[in-house]
Amino acid sequence: MIKRYIVPVIVLILVVLLGVGLVGFNLFRDKAIKDFFATMQQPAAPVSTYTVEPGVWTPNIEAIGTVSAIQGVELAVEVAGIVKDIPFTANQMIEKGAPLLQLDDAIEKADIVAAKAQDVLADQTLARARTLNTRGVGAVSSVDEAESASLAKKAEIAKLQAVLDQKLIKAPFKGTVGIPRIELGQYVSPGTVVVSLQDLNTMRVDFTVPEQSLASIRIDQPIKLNLTDNDESFEGVITAIEPRIDPSTRLVSVRARVDNTKGTLRPGQFAQVRVTLPTEENVVTLPQTALVSSLYGDYVFVVRPAPEEKKPAEGDAQADAAKPEEAKPADTAKPAEGDKKEEKLVVAQVFVTPGRRSGLVVEVTKGLKKGDVVVTAGQNRLSSGAVVKIDNSVNPANTTDAGLPKK
Numbered sequence: 001m002i003k004r005y006i007v008p009v010i011v012l013i014l015v016v017l018l019g020v021g022l023v024g025f026n027l028f029r030d031k032a033i034k035d036f037f038a039t040m041q042q043p044a045a046p047v048s049t050y051t052v053e054p055g056v057w058t059p060n061i062e063a064i065g066t067v068s069a070i071q072g073v074e075l076a077v078e079v080a081g082i083v084k085d086i087p088f089t090a091n092q093m094i095e096k097g098a099p100l101l102q103l104d105d106a107i108e109k110a111d112i113v114a115a116k117a118q119d120v121l122a123d124q125t126l127a128r129a130r131t132l133n134t135r136g137v138g139a140v141s142s143v144d145e146a147e148s149a150s151l152a153k154k155a156e157i158a159k160l161q162a163v164l165d166q167k168l169i170k171a172p173f174k175g176t177v178g179i180p181r182i183e184l185g186q187y188v189s190p191g192t193v194v195v196s197l198q199d200l201n202t203m204r205v206d207f208t209v210p211e212q213s214l215a216s217i218r219i220d221q222p223i224k225l226n227l228t229d230n231d232e233s234f235e236g237v238i239t240a241i242e243p244r245i246d247p248s249t250r251l252v253s254v255r256a257r258v259d260n261t262k263g264t265l266r267p268g269q270f271a272q273v274r275v276t277l278p279t280e281e282n283v284v285t286l287p288q289t290a291l292v293s294s295l296y297g298d299y300v301f302v303v304r305p306a307p308e309e310k311k312p313a314e315g316d317a318q319a320d321a322a323k324p325e326e327a328k329p330a331d332t333a334k335p336a337e338g339d340k341k342e343e344k345l346v347v348a349q350v351f352v353t354p355g356r357r358s359g360l361v362v363e364v365t366k367g368l369k370k371g372d373v374v375v376t377a378g379q380n381r382l383s384s385g386a387v388v389k390i391d392n393s394v395n396p397a398n399t400t401d402a403g404l405p406k407k
Contacts, residue, residue: 047378060274065207105167175199208251306344
């Protein structure tokens with residue numbers, strides 16, 4: 001009877017022991033994983049940096065503008081007619097007064113010849129009337145009528161000559177002509193554009209600045225103009241400032257003159273304009289890539305030496321002593337003489353107050369001091385207290401020529 005119950009009891013005991021073992025193993029595994037991640041050292045994140053140092057800075061007012069010729073027109077005909085001659089070629093440099101288009105003027109010339117013949121007769125009639133009047137034979141009214149007819153005929157000749165002149169289009173100034181928009185034999189109506197004439201030696205750029213910057217600009221103030229970020233800059237000066245602020249945009253229109261001796265600039269081009277402001281000293285600036293914006297404000301990551309690790313407590317020292325010899329740090333390989341231990345660096349989140357911006361540079365008015373090492377790239381992987389290593393071999397911020405102040 002006893003043997004009948006022994007086997008089930010043994011099986012039950014084995015099942016209980018197996019369950020306890022599985023639970024214990026899971027608890028041990030979870031604690032081991034937790035301890036591993038709690039003590040795991042994160043690898044140092046590579047970052048590029050910039051050392052803060054106040055210096056001389058020349059701020060700018062940035063704007064977007066459009067390039068146009070100092071003199072540029074779209075020449076159009078004033079009267080209708082048939083194109084008789086086009087005495088120019090595309091991109092030709094022409095002088096002031098050079099002919100550009102001749103319309104058929106045969107009828108106008110014939111009308112002028114007829115009017116001049118009638119004018120001769122009117123002058124003769126006037127002279128005869130005056131002679132008769134001086135002899136007391138002719139009436140004074142006859143002289144007046146003859147004089148009026150003579151003046152009317154001269155006015156008619158002047159009118160016909162003006163119409164004849166409209167058949168010939170001349171260059172109003174020296175410049176470069178564009179592509180002809182008419183053909184020989186074509187009938188053109190008043191207002192038909194013939195060609196574009198542009199003076200490319202000197203250009204102008206029209207741009208707008210915010211009303212807050214109006215007090216910082218003036219006539220004859222220097223500017224720099226770029227077509228792209230990488231091309232050469234053109235020097236210029238401000239020639240006009242619109243006295244009225246646009247109430248819908250709160251912007252002020254400004255015009256500047258730019259020399260174009262090389263002929264690089266063309267009318268209608270997009271331009272990046274920077275108005276040069278007076279140089280300032282003792283200004284703290286950073287590459288704009290260093291600044292991070294958040295809902296709580298603007299901040300940067302500053303690289304600092306890691307705080308020294310606390311010495312182990314007395315109990316910990318005894319525990320270390322109880323460890324096997326192979327696990328003691330003393331048995332690890334000692335650094336060779338002359339080798340220096342690499343300093344451990346961490347980052348701290350520092351909130352700053354940004355000021356003006358110019359190009360790739362932003363002014364910092366509060367939060368940083370001279371000598372602070374600020375992270376300029378790699379912030380997306382960082383948090384306060386993260387371990388970093390400095391690697392400036394690749395610097396996306398381009399701190400060498402980003403327009404930072406001279407030290």
